[in-house]
Amino acid sequence: MAPLGRHLASEALGTAFLLAAVVGSGIMAERLAGGNVALALLCNTIPTGAILVVLVLIFGPLSGAHFNPAVSLAFALRRELTWGCAGAYVVAQLAGGIAGVWAAHAMFELPLWQVATTARMGVGQWLAEFIAAFGLLLTIFGCIANAPAATPYAVGLYITSAYWFTASTSFANPAVTIARSLSDTFAGIAPGGVLAFIAAQLAGAGAATMLAQWFWGRTPAPVKG
Numbered sequence: 001m002a003p004l005g006r007h008l009a010s011e012a013l014g015t016a017f018l019l020a021a022v023v024g025s026g027i028m029a030e031r032l033a034g035g036n037v038a039l040a041l042l043c044n045t046i047p048t049g050a051i052l053v054v055l056v057l058i059f060g061p062l063s064g065a066h067f068n069p070a071v072s073l074a075f076a077l078r079r080e081l082t083w084g085c086a087g088a089y090v091v092a093q094l095a096g097g098i099a100g101v102w103a104a105h106a107m108f109e110l111p112l113w114q115v116a117t118t119a120r121m122g123v124g125q126w127l128a129e130f131i132a133a134f135g136l137l138l139t140i141f142g143c144i145a146n147a148p149a150a151t152p153y154a155v156g157l158y159i160t161s162a163y164w165f166t167a168s169t170s171f172a173n174p175a176v177t178i179a180r181s182l183s184d185t186f187a188g189i190a191p192g193g194v195l196a197f198i199a200a201q202l203a204g205a206g207a208a209t210m211l212a213q214w215f216w217g218r219t220p221a222p223v224k225g
Contacts, residue, residue, distance in 0.1 A: 004085065010063035011089050012096035014055045018067050019100030019179045020107075021051040026186035027108045040186060041163065049160030056152035065152075068173040069093055070133055070205035071140065077209050078218050090175070097179030105183065116181050116188030120168060125193070126200040128168035133204030135162060136172045141212035174198040 022044070029043035056065040064081075066072045069090040076086035102112045139158045143151040162170035171177045171189070177198055181191045189197065 004088065007063040007085070008088055008092040010059045011066060012092040012099070014059045014063075014065055015067040015093045015096035015175055016100035016103065017055055018048075018051060019097045019176065020104045021047050021100075022176065023101050023180065023183050023185060023187050024104035024107060027104065027110070030186040041169065044186065045160055045163040048163065049156040052159055053152045053156035056155055060152065063089070067093060067096075067175070068136075069175055070173060070201050071137065073202070074137055074141075074205050074209045077206070078213070080218070093175040094178060097175040098182060101179045101183045104185075110185070114182060114184040114188075116184045116190050118184075118188045118190055120189045120193040120197070125168045126196050128166035129171060129197050129200035130204040130207075132162050132166045132168065132170040132172035133201040134208045135204075136170075137205045137208035138212060141208070141216060145212075145216035168197070171197055172201060172204075174201055177201070 025047035026040070026044045029040040033040035033043065055067065059065040059067075064075070066075070066089060072081060072086045072089040072093070075081040076083050081089070105112050105114065136155070136158055139154050140151065143154045147154075159170060159172070162172065171180070174197075177189060177194055180187050180189050181194050
């Protein structure tokens, strides 16, 4: 088992690359799509799903490739990660996510420090985030139970799909939500919508964790941390 420091570096770097892909592809898409929002969203979706597959493949053996506080907390609920380790993962994910946003801004020569102005509010948006996180956690736990080698591809495909079938474009990740509130670009979310998104995501992840326990039980795994 890798030392905790290596786990945390993996989570921070992986989350940074994820946010750089989400925000950077959003900036590029908006610049090239000529005002066609559907095309811009498609161009934002494909790199996000693709980078997730790559990141889970390369960092999965180190830290489990969570890149998502909801995932880390779910594994702690399943006693497959200690609560202390889960807390450290969350800090690493948040720091990595913000670093990834800043890297995207720097690459496109935008101000590093921004506050998003895109409002994402309302019951439909919150329900979408509940469903997005619920489906993501079911995807992860279902693959662990039945086809572990398929997990990277299933996660990437799920997020690619959920970008389009959820009203919120499937943030499904508290670290992503917080980091995207610091980017006033195509992928941004105004700070006023962050807490409700995170509450919905955690509720969806919790519900999926309980359902996965009923469906498949807890897959024996070493406790990390």
